[in-house]
Amino acid sequence: MIIGNEQIADFNDPKKVVRSNTNLIVFPAKAILSKAEQTIVIKWNYPINIGSQIRTGAVDESSFFIAYSFPRIAVYDDINGWDTWSYKGTQEFYNDFGDFEVEINVPQNNVVWATGELQNAAENLSGVVLDKLKQAKSTHNNIHIIDSTDYRKNNVFAANPTGNWRFKALNVTDFAFALSDHYLWDASSVLVDSVTGRRSMVHTAYNKTHRDYFEVQEIANKSVELMSHVYPKVPFPYPQITIIDGTDQMEYPMMVNDNPTHSRKDAVQLTTHEIFHTYFPFYMGINETQYAWMDEGWATIGESVLSPIMGEPEDDGIYSRVRYERISGTDEDMPLIVNTKSYDGFAYVTNSYGKSALCYHILQDMLGDKLFFKALHQYMNDWNGKHPIPYDFFYSFNAAAGKNLNWFWKAWFFDWVYPDLAIKKVADIKGESVITIENKGGLPVPIYLTITLENGKEVQKYYSAEVWANNDKEFLVKDKFGSKITKVVLVDIYTPDKFRQNNQWVVELDK
Ligand SMILES: [Zn+2]
Structure with missing residues (x-):
């Protein structure tokens, strides 16, 4: 390791280097001050795991998804100082933003996809592939950049490919890449910003035997479009994103590692969830290690909002x-x-x-x-x-x-509270019906009521969670319905409720 002019060769000298799980704490002779610039050169190697994937590793004999493969500087923030939490597989990440210029050298018969835009496509890819990529830049239709026959027909690579692939990514929190000598490749683009006319590229690379992946390109394209214009309604911040047929369900800036699924429903929900992480954590720089809900919670609600628009609603209204x-x-x-x-x-x-x-x-x-x-x-x-x-x-x-x-x-x-609304009482006071809703669990949730009347009519009533703003334990619904109430039900698939037995009142039971 070289820091400025200092060479650090002895990694067993505790005055220079301390190892702490996945952290390597280094003490340079000269402090690197705030806002100063310093060049750091590190030589390292990274064994690729096979069959023990936690979000990274060999996918098959000749396809790989590679993440967490380089040493990175821990975040130093003004809340906690150095972030020294070790990566052990459960909690996710906290990374700083940076510009990446990465060169990847692979055998010539491999295609490489990565965080960042490919800088030297013509060195490795055939004219046919380059033409199709160009075409994909201006259409949301799926262009098969490499189809199942192209490898056999020698249509994929340039005449003398170098096997050297160069990528550039600006202002991202991580870098991941994937390679394969047989994956199919689909691409298209999306108008993400109606004001500037900016488009983002969407790519999918997959094994031809995974049939659900035939639709992933279209799903991913639609996801990016919906995120830009519907929810969260912020133009997709990256110039591109690539969905890789991998072994996990994990997001990286401009890259997604998604296992194949058994149904279109799973493919839609998984694809849109992982792409949604572009905003949280990446666009924001969330500390996922400490506040996972600031990241996954948004990806989960994003998935629940967008999947139904693609024809695949969540079974429980909202995932989980x-x-x-x-x-x-x-x-x-x-x-x-x-x-x-x-x-x-x-x-x-x-x-x-x-x-x-x-x-x-x-x-x-x-x-x-x-x-x-x-x-x-x-x-x-x-x-x-x-x-x-x-x-x-x-x-x-x-x-x-x-x-x-x-x-x-x-x-x-x-607070240590939980969701549980109950219908406590239904009364008739001087011709006015009064329904008492009790918030037994204490969590502020909305009230969705279906009221059935003696005359056969059904009335819906809705009150937002704001009715609990003053910490009241009870809320009264008062109305003149012109007919006696026979049944009241608290009902909404989006509202959690621990004890549903007390969500219903029926007149017969009350006699
Ligand atoms: Zn997630």
């Missing part, structure tokens, strides 16, 4: 709602603010994915679309690339929405 209901109120149901590093198992999965996704959904339900997107966009614009922490998210939303939502943050993020 049922799982959250199962553990809510138990000692594994920890307040969201608890540091992700402090737990794993069900607690990890629930908080990171389902519970936080439900929270974001209920927040949108309460604010309404206009105010919700105003707040979301202000948060994303103000904190893009700046490593926001939970309080930055809370305060951004308070400021943009022009509302003090602290009661909502407190209940959803800090």
Whole structure:
């Protein structure tokens, strides 16, 4: 290792180098001061794992997805100082932004896909492939860059390919790449910014035996379009993204490593989820190690919002709602603010994915679309690339929405509460019906009521979670229906509820 003019050769000298799990702590002779520039040269090697993939490794005999393959400088931030958390496979990552110029040398019969734009395509790829790539740049239709016959027909590579592939990526938090000597390659592009006319390229590279992958290109293209224009309604920030047929379900800047799936539904939900991570964590620079819900929660609600538009709704309304209901109120149901590093198992999965996704959904339900997107966009614009922490998210939303939502943050993020509404009482007072809804669990959730009347009519009533803003335990629904109530049901597939037995009142049972 060379730092400036200093050569560090003895890695056993504890005054110079300390090893701590996946951290290597180095003490250079001369301090590198804030805002100073320093060249650091590191020689290293990286054994490729086979058959033991945790998000990286050999996919088959001659296809590979390579991530976490280079030493990187830990983040130093103004909250925690150095981030020295070791990567052990469960918690995800916290990375800083950087520009990458990477050269990858592989045997000449391989195609390489990576984070960043390919700088020397003509050195390796045939004129036919280059023409098709050019075509894909201006159409959302799927162009088969390499189809199943092209390798056999020698259509893929330039006459004398160098096997040297150069990529450039600006302002990204990580770099990953993939290679194969037999993967098919689809590509197209999407208009991501209607104002500037900017388009992003979408690529898919896959094994021809994985039939679900025949549709992934179209799904990925649609996902990027919907993210740019529907949810979160922010132009896709990268010039391209590539979905690689791999062994895992994992996101990287401009790259996705997705296993093949058994159904279109799974392919849609998985593809859109992993691409959604472009915004959280990457665009924002989230510390996923400590606040997984600031990342996965958004990818989960993104998946739940966008998949139905592609014809594949989630079974439980929102992914993981049922799982959250199962553990809510138990000692594994920890307040969201608890540091992700402090737990794993069900607690990890629930908080990171389902519970936080439900929270974001209920927040949108309460604010309404206009105010919700105003707040979301202000948060994303103000904190893009700046490593926001939970309080930055809370305060951004308070400021943009022009509302003090602290009661909502407190209940959803800090309190030991759970979702359980109950219909406590239905009464008739001087011709006016009064329905008493009790918030037994304490979590602010909306009220969706279906009221059946004696005259056969059905009335729907809706109140947002805001009805719990004053910490009341009960909420009264009062109305003159002109007919007696025979049945009241609390119903909504998007609203979690631990005990559904108390969500219904029927007149006969009350006699
Ligand atoms: Zn995810």
